[in-house]
Amino acid sequence: MKVAVFSARPYDSRSLDEANQQAGAAHGVEFLYYDATLDVHTAALAQGCDAVCVFVNDRLDAPVLQALHGMGVRAVLLRCAGFNNVDLAAAERLGFFVARVPAYSPEAVAEHTLALIMTLNRQTHRAFNRVREGNFMLEGLLGRTLHGKTAGIVGTGKIGLATARILHGMGCTVLGHDPYPSPDFAGLGEFVSLQDLLARSDIVSLHCPLTIQTRHLINDDSLALMKPGAMLVNTSRGGLVDTDAVIRALKSRQLGHLAIDVYEQESALFFQDRSGQIIDDDVFQRLMTFPNVLVTGHQGFFTTEALQEIAETTLGNLGHFAAGTECPNEVTSG
Template sequence: MKIAVFSARPYDRRSLDACNQQGYAADGFEFIYFDATLDAHTAALAQDCDAVCVFVNDRLDAPVLQALHALGVRAVVLRCAGFNNVDLAAAEQLGFFVARVPAYSPEAVAEHTLALIMTLNRQTHRAYNRVREGNFMLDGLLGRTLHGKTVGIVGTGKIGLATARILHGMGCTVLGHDPYPSPEFDALGSTVPLDELLARSDIVSLHCPLTTQTQHMIDEASLARMKPGAMLVNTSRGGLVDTDAVIRALKSHHLGHLAIDVYEQESALFFQDRSGEIIDDDVFQRLMTFPNVLVTGHQGFFTAEALQEIAETTLGNLVHFAAGSECPNRVTKA
């Protein structure tokens, strides 16, 4: 079986090849790697392949799925948990097998969330640059003790739970909100309505899937309900946040800090070296002018352990597709 791997970076190649050679050599999987993202212009690269393996910024709308189907592709395996980039209705109509990696080292994303919070709160990124220049002044680096602060976790699934455990262990009061509450969260904090969470939290951390219901859940109205000076953290999906509204909240000083590992228009920026180019995204560039904003390039998942889990689950999903067996990670429209 041939699999076209799109948005393939060197670390994807290493982890998939190692997993394929170590545990799936008898299954006859052959990976063909492409740096390009999958869209209507690049779908033809999957010629003669049985499946495509894609990531968060690959586009699988109806026209792309139709093009893949015409080439003989019959499976889409995602190297991620989110599947908002797949038109599931079109995939179902065309008979595609679609599977994802529902959970890979939730601690990896949770720990990156903490890294963003700690870095922005204690301004260690600015301190690092100062010390390298021989400036040991502390003015402008004042942070706040996290112990005793209230942190709101929006989305108490596996990653939200892992984040809550860390912050609970640091002595924070943890609030949670999720339309499908987790009993495990009860040992870590209190489940409250979203409005109450926003009003009480010193830090709000997002851990939700991107759906029509959660698109721009953080908008002008929800930002206004947040505690003045609070920190907003998003390591989930960029579309959860209305970036224009966030910029206005930062300008008015109502929002105290912003830390993001994801961005709504990230597909044109992230996972690429744009250091020698002019970035023509005016909204992103405006964000970067704020000293109280910290941005990383969707690296929350990026640990050796998570890459291994992604590869193993992806290969396992392909085994189910090849065998025509029931796959626990299959995604359907329902």
């Protein structure tokens, strides 16, 4: 069975090859790696393959799926939890098997969330640069003690729960909001409405999928509800946040800090080395001018353990497709 792996980086090929090797020759999987992002122009690279393996910024809309189907591709393997980049109705209509990796080391993303909070709060990134230049002044590095502060977790799935456990352990009062509340949250904090969470939280951390209902969940109206000077953290999906609205809130000082590992238009930037080029995304460039904004390039998942789990689960999903058996990670439009 041949699988075309799109948006492939060296760490992807290492982890998938290692998992494939451990599965044994009987597994019979050949991976073809392409660093190109999957779209209507690159779909032809999957010619002769049974499946495609894709990541968060690969595009699988109806035209791409139609092109893949015409080449004999019948399975889409998402090596991520989100599936907002797949037209599931079109995939179902064409008979595609679509499966994801629903929970790969949720602690990895939760720990990165904490790293963003701590770095931005205590200004350790700025302090590092100052000390390297021989500047040991503390002015401008003032932070706040997190113990006793209120942290709002929007989305209490596995990653949200892992984040809540960390913040609860640090002595924060934890609030949660989720249309499908997790019973495991009960010992960590209190479920409240989104409006109440925004109004009471010193830190708001987003851990929910990107859907029609959650797109631009953070907008002018929701930012106005937040406690003045609060911190917003997003390690989920860029589209949850209206970036223009956030810039307005930063300029007015309504929003005190912003930490993001994802960005609404990240597909043109992230997972590439653009250091020698002009970045012509004016919105992103405006964000980078604020001293109270911290951006990382979608690395929340990036740990050895998470990559191993992604590779093993992806191979497991492929095994279900090959055998025609029920897959617990299959995604449908229903």
